[in-house]
Amino acid sequence: MSALATPAAGTHRPTRTSRPSLARLTAVELRKATDTRAGFWLLAVIALVALGMVLIQMFTGDAADRTFSDFLVGAQLPVGLLLPVVGILAVTGEWSQRTTLSTFALEPRRERVVAAKLSAAVLMAVGVVVASLAWAALANVVAPLVTDADGSWSFGAEDFGRVVLFQVIGMLVGSAFGLALLSTPLAIVLYFVLPTAWTILGTTISALETPAEWLNYQATTMPLIDDGGLSGTEWGQLGTSLALWLLLPLAFGLWRVLRSEIK
Amino acid sequence: MITVEHLTKRYGAFTAVDDVSFTCVPGTVTGFLGPNGAGKSTTMRMISGLTPPTSGSTTVNGVAFRDLPNPGRHIGVLLDASAQHSGRTGREILSLSAQLLGVGRKRVDAMLELVGLAGAPEKRRVGNYSLGMRQRLGLAHALLGDPSVLMLDEPANGLDPEGIFWMRGVLRDFADRGGTVMLSSHLLREVEAVADHLVVIGNGKIVADGAKTELLHAGGLYVRGLDAALLEKALTEAGLSVQPTRDGGFSVAADAESIGRAALAAGVVLLELRPADSGGLEEMFLRLTSHPDAQKDAA
Numbered sequence: 001m002s003a004l005a006t007p008a009a010g011t012h013r014p015t016r017t018s019r020p021s022l023a024r025l026t027a028v029e030l031r032k033a034t035d036t037r038a039g040f041w042l043l044a045v046i047a048l049v050a051l052g053m054v055l056i057q058m059f060t061g062d063a064a065d066r067t068f069s070d071f072l073v074g075a076q077l078p079v080g081l082l083l084p085v086v087g088i089l090a091v092t093g094e095w096s097q098r099t100t101l102s103t104f105a106l107e108p109r110r111e112r113v114v115a116a117k118l119s120a121a122v123l124m125a126v127g128v129v130v131a132s133l134a135w136a137a138l139a140n141v142v143a144p145l146v147t148d149a150d151g152s153w154s155f156g157a158e159d160f161g162r163v164v165l166f167q168v169i170g171m172l173v174g175s176a177f178g179l180a181l182l183s184t185p186l187a188i189v190l191y192f193v194l195p196t197a198w199t200i201l202g203t204t205i206s207a208l209e210t211p212a213e214w215l216n217y218q219a220t221t222m223p224l225i226d227d228g229g230l231s232g233t234e235w236g237q238l239g240t241s242l243a244l245w246l247l248l249p250l251a252f253g254l255w256r257v258l259r260s261e262i263k
Numbered sequence: 264m265i266t267v268e269h270l271t272k273r274y275g276a277f278t279a280v281d282d283v284s285f286t287c288v289p290g291t292v293t294g295f296l297g298p299n300g301a302g303k304s305t306t307m308r309m310i311s312g313l314t315p316p317t318s319g320s321t322t323v324n325g326v327a328f329r330d331l332p333n334p335g336r337h338i339g340v341l342l343d344a345s346a347q348h349s350g351r352t353g354r355e356i357l358s359l360s361a362q363l364l365g366v367g368r369k370r371v372d373a374m375l376e377l378v379g380l381a382g383a384p385e386k387r388r389v390g391n392y393s394l395g396m397r398q399r400l401g402l403a404h405a406l407l408g409d410p411s412v413l414m415l416d417e418p419a420n421g422l423d424p425e426g427i428f429w430m431r432g433v434l435r436d437f438a439d440r441g442g443t444v445m446l447s448s449h450l451l452r453e454v455e456a457v458a459d460h461l462v463v464i465g466n467g468k469i470v471a472d473g474a475k476t477e478l479l480h481a482g483g484l485y486v487r488g489l490d491a492a493l494l495e496k497a498l499t500e501a502g503l504s505v506q507p508t509r510d511g512g513f514s515v516a517a518d519a520e521s522i523g524r525a526a527l528a529a530g531v532v533l534l535e536l537r538p539a540d541s542g543g544l545e546e547m548f549l550r551l552t553s554h555p556d557a558q559k560d561a562a
Contacts, residue, residue: 017333020363028363035359036350098346101313102404105340106363108312108329262313 025107025116026123033090033120042089043124046082050075050132054139058147066149069159069227071136076163076225079128083167084174087121088187091178091253100262110258118175125171129164158229166224173217173246179253182260195245213237217245264289264443265310265338265412270319272305272467279305281467282319287445287460289411292438294454294475295447296548297464303447304342306464307416311340323412335364338412339405344397344420349390353380353400356389357407364408374403377433394421402430412443419453431457451548463548485539486522487512489532497529498522514539 033039053075058066094100107113143149174191181187195218202212213219220241223230230238265287272280280302287293297303308314310321312328323331323338331337347356357371375381378399389397398421405413413434419427434457438444448454454461461478463471471478483504488494491511498505503525504516512535515522519536526533 017331017336019332020365024363024365028359031359031362035355036348038350093348097348098343099348101342101346102340102360104313105311105342106333106335106360108331108334259315261315262308 019109020107022112022116022119025112026119029090029113029116029120030123032093033086033124036093038093039086039089042082042086043128046079046086046128047131049078049082050128051135053078054132054135058139058143058149063148064150066140066143066147067152067154068136068140069152069155071139071143072133072155072163073225075132075135076129076166079132080167080170080225083125083128084170084177084191085188086124087171087174088178088191089184090117090121091175092182092184092187095182096184098263104262111254114179114254114257118172121171121175122168125167126164129160129167133160162224162229166221169221169224169242169246172250173242176246176250176253179257180249181253182256214240215244217241264322264324265293265414265445266322266325267306267310268320270306270309270321271317272302272309272314273317278467280309280316283464283467283469284319285462285469285472287412287443289441289443290438291459292434292444292446292457293460293462294458295445295462295464296449296451296454297447298449301449301464302467303449303464304416307340307342307414307445307447310414311338311342313342333364333408335360335408335410337408337410338414339408339410341398341401341405341413341415341418343416344394344401344418347389347397347400350388352386352388353392353396354385356400357403360404360407366408370407370409374407377406378403379429395423395426398422398430399426402433406437411441413437413445415444415446417448418446419448419450427453483514483516483539484519484522485512485514485535485537486526486533487535488526489534493529494526494531494533497525497531501525501528 034043054071057071057074094103103113104110140149140151140153144151174187177187177191178184181190195216198212199216199218202208202216214237220234220237223234224238267286268284270280270283271278283302283306285293295303295306305314309316310323310328312334321328323334326337328334328338351359354371354375357374358368361367361371372381375385380396380399380403384392384396389400392400398418402415402418405415415434418430422430434444434446438459446454446458455475458475461471461473461475462469463478485508486494486498487510491507491513495505495507495513498513498515501521501524503521506514508514522536523533
């Protein structure tokens with residue numbers, strides 16, 4: 001009964017409150033993405049996969065390919081495969097665990113919650129690239145000591161920018177799929193199946209070959225992690241494919257989240 | 264302060280909430296009563312901005328929910344205690360919301376202490392909590408932002424008798440300090456013990472709205488005779504509104520004299536004639552909310 005003596009609440013003076021800033025909402029979303037076992041281990045596995053790829057490169061392939069840039073870029077493909085799942089879960093987890101009830105009761109302007117989720121997704125993508133940067137640097141220091149390696153450190157800010165863009169795009173496409181479908185299994189399956197189906201269609205039906213070049217998001221993002229940058233056409237293809245795979249599900253998902261009933 | 268004005272929610276041809284209006288004022292506990300599926304949760308979701316109404320409006324402290332800056336600082340909402348991530352600990356759930364609300368760690372400690380989850384329970388994952396513990400956590404979550412209004416949907420679900428007694432104390436205390444409390448239930452007894460004001464909803468419509476004492480008296484008089492059938496006939500013939508109770512008596516919406524005269528005229532021996540007790544509220548609750556199915560259940 002000691003609980004009864006504890007004040008349940010303060011004085012109920014009308015309080016002047018301000019809306020939580022987008023930065024605060026983003027910090028909360030970042031915490032939500034990492035404070036559950038699923039979220040934590042998914043990120044940990046991604047970091048380990050990046051390390052594994054770097055190790056594989058250290059002991060296979062040509063010595064000339066053992067450079068900082070190659071180590072870094074090599075880690076991006078497997079990371080890029082898993083990272084969108086983090087984006088999907090950050091959104092759909094709220095619906096499957098029904099935490100939307102309290103999330104949207106604490107911030108009824110749902111577009112702000114979505115914006116915070118997307119910002120957190122971008123920050124996590126950048127974080128993962130920075131982590132893989134550390135692995136690549138470590139590998140580039142160790143490789144010449146244990147094996148034949150080129151050991152070159154040449155790597156430009158523009159290359160770094162493209163790698164970050166590659167992961168950020170994947171993360172945002174994942175989040176957009178999550179928003180549009182609001183279901184973890186559906187979003188994960190469609191995220192992996194749809195682009196693959198599209199690739200198969202594009203290669204088997206000759207009439208779809210040219211459209212596929214412009215709309216196959218898996219193919220159009222590849223130049224981002226290749227050497228030598230993107231041509232004007234490739235930027236164009238990247239943009240068009242993102243309109244289909246990123247903007248379309250994002251717009252539909254936002255519309256759905258804003259008008260749906262939260263139960 | 265919660266104000267609901269002409270609130271309506273339709274799902275296709277089905278009207279879940281039908282032109283509902285009521286007010287919950289500071290300093291009182293309002294019991295929002297109704298059988299399952301009467302529209303209680305839908306109404307509460309509309310008040311907290313989670314369900315868009317078909318028409319009508321709601322405000323909290325005079326402001327539409329969506330326009331409240333940091334709503335958790337004004338109204339604590341508990342709609343479903345089980346709607347929490349099962350993988351987070353009790354403390355983590357409160358800490359996340361505390362970060363969003365801008366209240367400190369001390370407030371989290373105090374709320375865990377208040378609901379009796381401090382210590383070992385706060386470190387357990389909510390997936391391992393009993394429903395009663397989830398309700399306690401839910402109440403701590405609702406109180407976290409030190410709001411002036413509390414809105415709780417079936418908060419006593421899963422609580423043991425001691426827990427229900429404890430929760431009544433917390434809610435009473437909150438209202439006595441000038442707070443506004445709205446809590447829903449489908450169990451009359453549960454609400455009767457703590458509420459000052461009752462709003463009864465049935466089939467989406469408000470069927471009673473008033474002070475608890477007022478509604479208790481609306482139960483009229485209770486009368487029981489030696490021959491129940493004869494008594495009912497006599498009362499009905501006298502043009503009185505008669506409602507049989509389960510113990511063979513009747514609750515009658517009339518004054519004692521009319522009932523006495525009707526019984527005298529029919530020569531029925533009366534065993535009891537008194538104001539309906541709190542059971543009258545139960546009769547009222549069943550009567551007001553009855554629909555074909557409920558009547559079958561009650562029969």
